[in-house]
Amino acid sequence: MPPPPNTSELLRTERSNSNINISAITALLDHNLTLRRREIESRIESCPTFSNLPNANLSRLELHSRALAKHIKMMEIARQLRISLDDCTSPEFVMLVQAVADDLPTLLHWGMFVPNIKCLCDDEQTKKWLPLCSDCRVVGCYAQTEMGHGSNVRGLETTAVYDKATESFTISTPTLTSTKFWPGSLGKSANTAMVIAQLIDSTGANRGVHNFIVPIRDLNTHSPLPGVTVGDIGSKLGYNKMDNGYLKLDRVVIPRENMAMRFSQINANGIYEKINLDDSTAKISYITMMQVRAQIVAMASTALAQACTISIRYSAVRTQGFDATGKKERQILDYVQQQHRLFGYLASSYTFFFSGRRIMENLKSIERGVLEGTRSVSKYQIGDLHASLSTLKAFCSTVAAEGIENCRRACGGHGYLVASGFPELLTTYQQNPTVEGDNYMLPQQTGKVLLKLLGAIIDGDGVDTVEAEWAGCDAFYLIDGIRRLSENSAAEVIESPEAAIDVALLLKILKRRSSRILVEVGTSINEGLGEGAELSEVWNDSLVQIARVSNAHAGVLLMQSFDDFLKSEELTGKELDAMKQLACLFGLMLVEKDAGDFQDILDKAGVDHVRKAVLLVLKKIRPNAVGLVDAFDFSDFRLKSVLGRYDGEVYEHLMKSCEADMMNRQQVIQPVVSLGGSGLTSKL
Template identity: 30%
Template sequence: MRVHSVKLMKKMDLIRDLPKGPLEVYRKRATFNWKSMRINLLGEDLVRYQKKLWNYIESSPEFQRPVKTISLDETRRRCYKQLNSLIKNDILPIDHPGWFNYLFFYDASLPVVTGITQGMVPSVIFSLGTNRHGEILEKIQEGKYTSCFALTEIAHGTNIRGMLTTAKYDPRTESFIFHSPNFESAKCWAGALGKAATHAIVYAQLITPDNENHGLHPFIVQIRDPKTFLPMPGITVGDMGEKVALNGVDNGFLMFNHYSVPRINLLNKNADVTKEGKYVAQIKDRSKLFGASLGALSTGRVTITMIGTMYITLATVIAIRYVAARKQFGPSAKEEYPVIEYQVQQGRLFPHLASMYAMTVFSHMFVRKSREFQIDMLTSDDKELISTKGLEIHALSSAAKPLCTWTARDAIQDCREACGGHGYLKVSRLGDIRSENDANCTYEGENNVLIQQASNWLLSQWANVSQGKKVASPLGSASFLEGANQILSLKFNCSSIDQTMQLENLLIAFKWLTCYYLKKTYERVHRLKQNGNGNFEARNDSQTYFARTLTLVYAEHAIIQTFCHRIQDPEFKDDERLVLTKLCSLYAGWSLERRLGDLYAGGYASPDSKIDILLREGIIAISKDLVKDAVALVDVVAPPDFILNSPLGMSDGEIYKHLEKSFLKNPENLQRPSWWQEISRSKL
């Protein structure tokens, strides 16, 4: 035990001490050591990488923040300059690709461009390409080519089956002829496409010489000359202009005019076309072929669950440090309390603190599982398992991505409001965080559409349950459905607050909710079909109050289940496990409280069960208990002050000192405007 403690102490030396200040009073009250918790929650390797990354950013000229707002062109130039600096100095993590998401703590545009050019594109080529694509991949990795991922079209986003761009094979030239029939078919929103990309992974409808359309397939396509960065003949490519946020990312549009692409540029891991024009699929079942492709395409959505975690972390760190240092009102005119002591602030912020921890645990697990799936696609011969895993990853990412990004959206807004007027200042960074996260709700699949895709997979699992078949859930997110009939017979029987807030009881309630909504939605779809509706109409008319809620409850269960499992890790000390258990209970209880109507209506809770009172009192009690640990809990996940870059959330808690510094930083703030003579309506 002593040896373990000595090793832990050495690991904790990796983490900077925090400065003294107004927050010290709460740090002294904490029930656990925040440095130890960071090591055990994130792992020594990640903590070491964070130290390397933070130190490099803080000391490098390319990463020093501009005093004034810079132009759109300069913003993009700055982003690529920083990316090249990270690559040149070997800062990007190769063995742990999910770690680059911690760049979101510094500036969101940089990891978006990094993820696309250094992660997503190479990953897709690895997963869906073969040896014949090695040279292109090598040049991308060497930086001789710049790449992007072009799937979305102007008139079709999440509905990937409806894409209009065609790639018709010509056996005479052994090439695919790419064509965009109209502007609606223009590829768009692809990051790095606007100015930088020389090559793009393009998804197009593959048509063989017999005019048979074999559906959407991926190609690696040259779109610009790497020597001049001018478009290739037959290519129209441009920038989409300034956005609400993420302006370091050059989102672009792309059109083809009968543009010839060599046959070998088809990413042919799962399907190929011979020189003569014969279509050959490695996976004969088209739905399974589609399932394998979906798994590869889900990488972006999986990553966004972690991106949402980065944003909610930033906002929560800023807000909780602010409310712990900010004093307002009190029991007497001479005494002011830190506003964290007020129940309304606890009820507003602490569920988001709990959500942040739950999302942190879940997103790290999910990114790891997705990475393992990418490796399986390269090494495994079990096509059936690959397809099944791909479909589950697609479903879980289509559920978790909306839940996590919406949770972050709501948390950021509450954090902004909790910081009052100061939170509305741009220097608080909360407005930028809000705008940056907003993109998460639409890219890589608009949330409401993704929810429908997840519910479709869940409904197919209920069909297996009804027929006594095994539930196809190799990741375990839905394996509990095999006991659905027994789960649906359960009743809420807790008689105390403590019993109600126990993790096993909260998890059972979410299993019941998922089964309840799955059965309810399945019966709704079946009833609509019996009334003469087609499959499309039945699914469409069973979303609101049915499939939509089902998907979100399924995602909540998956996150809670993952958190519960992670808490049992023996690496955690007893005091760490205790506070993590409180956070998990708070997240689960807070999520469950919003479903009280379903618990009563579905018969899980009887009218006299008092589940509403027990849950709400439990949420209030845990929130009050977490006051002493809240500052230490955000210290666990907070980046250094230079990275956080918010005067409201600095680690010393000296809000007003840092606000004053920010006001005085730009000399123009103290100067009269150049148009001062235009202010007065009277002539002097």
């Protein structure tokens, strides 16, 4: 038997074998705020309130209480470090929240309630509520989803009935299924809810869903107000320090001024009116939702980065299977299969970073422009953004959830331990595929927009018109792509594996796929309609293929953002080379995974070259793998993983974590019977 490996030494060797300048990449990922981030992290990590010692044996109530204390302390530190909490998308806010490395029960206050006030309330309302929000006298939540109603907002049952005489709304959840259900921070933390309800005006007419600010708990005692029944919805797969809640409202009365009134209101005379309805301003009401989706893209990158850091470092210190000499076991990172399962996610993490950054910048610029009146946004641009965000949210969060789980499995049995860091990372992440637009619903949104574009091209407003309307849009490439499709149907020629390692070529292939599947689905829908079928039936029968359209579009957007970055000169030299390898790997693995989509775009030899090209790129990435995860610069405090430790002392700390476990405080555990049982105490 060979001697056990010196795990720290193995990591040190990896680091000295890598030839890239890690800190240049870290600066890029940090938006050039690395020092500031480290300052924030060091403040958090040195404060005992933020202790993240293993706590899998504490009850939810205890965990929630501790998380509340973290919230209070975090606000204090934010003040001291002059970090504004007003904009939850600002890099410093994100850094602060990520530094805490724990669920904060009040996160939806900053993340949805405050942005909603800013976006949907008029100036007078904003002036009243924002200061109350700033010092957390008001802690808010966003109460849209009901027990029986999720994605179909039109189906919400909660009502807000206006009474002209008292100038007030009566808010009710009249049925069991209308119980507000799931809003984060609602269960125990919030004292105020932004409630989404059907507005019934004084004529009895239903004006559709609107937003209402509803006090639910006494600002002083925190007790529920009359007519309010509120509580936590119970334990979840993860994210258990957050108090997702339920809310029943039994004829709760709020003043007229508590309706969010920037875009519509009941005026003092009791008349419902829409206001500020010019095209571009009104669309900004979507921006909160869009921002949340953009954040999910960015978070997908971060979550994958964390999973890759743990699994790649561990794969460098874990040895298994003898080498050719039979005297030494091999690092499992040297197995091509291990590289294949891990480096694809590493590439995805970087890819998502560039897309997330680009789309958030785009959103911010639109928001600023519209608010300042310097920029107008066409319905094509809004539709395009909506299409991009819908497919990117779905694509990135699906890949990240799958990736975290695969990184966990790549650590073998040890990845199943809480001490590995994976269980918390994974189970908390797993909410992302279903929140903020279910990943199976969202592709329809993308499909609708792209099929409309296809319709415009085919039915011919004239290509020039379409090109003008969609100028600058993400989906613009489809106009040319669809045209070329009919002109040129020969397979793309890839001469060798080496020739496939080419971002421009990969982008071209991905665009061809996207254009072709879109046209196929459009044709098939038209055929169905031509045969006299109902649109809703044809649409239903097309859902599976529409998901392919969305998926293919996401591939192009992601590859395009990465390509734009590569051309930006933000990095140079060996660091740029490393990024190019990751971009190629991402594109190559998309083709490899969905090879069936490329039939006739690539011939069999082409696909085989792609498969071999993947292996060539893995070999290139291998020496820098540890460096490329080190560049994410996660502290051990944030990773919470004995397997992913920076120093590689995996086994020593694995042992320590076992020895400290509460199961080992007593040698003999007696069997006990639960509720009302007979109290067996016989030993085994």
